[in-house]
Amino acid sequence: xxxxxxxxxxxxxxxxxxxxxxxxxxxxxxxxxxxxxxxxxxxxxxxxxxxxxxxxxxxxxxxxxxxxxxxxxxxxxxxxxxxxxxxxxxxxxxxx
Numbered sequence: 001x002x003x004x005x006x007x008x009x010x011x012x013x014x015x016x017x018x019x020x021x022x023x024x025x026x027x028x029x030x031x032x033x034x035x036x037x038x039x040x041x042x043x044x045x046x047x048x049x050x051x052x053x054x055x056x057x058x059x060x061x062x063x064x065x066x067x068x069x070x071x072x073x074x075x076x077x078x079x080x081x082x083x084x085x086x087x088x089x090x091x092x093x094x095x096x
Contacts, residue, residue, distance in 0.1 A: 022064030033068045
């Protein structure tokens with residue numbers, strides 16, 4: 001039982017530490033950068049997804065983690081596009 005609690009505690013620490021390293025400034029900068037992509041603009045044009053992008057902490061965290069200097073690489077862009085799509089879908093299902 002003690003090992004299980006220790007494992008859960010370690011996982012919580014790992015999750016918390018990965019969540020705290022994204023600033024509001026980075027999120028907003030990345031949103032502005034992503035607006036030049038047609039696929040992201042489609043998210044902005046969708047009322048429900050736009051609301052999630054503006055207000056949902058988990059969606060905003062994914063956006064903040066994006067390294068915009070690597071977005072020119074199709075593989076990197078596709079990776080984060082998929083991550084963002086999965087998170088938006090998950091949060092849409094949680095709301096509705």
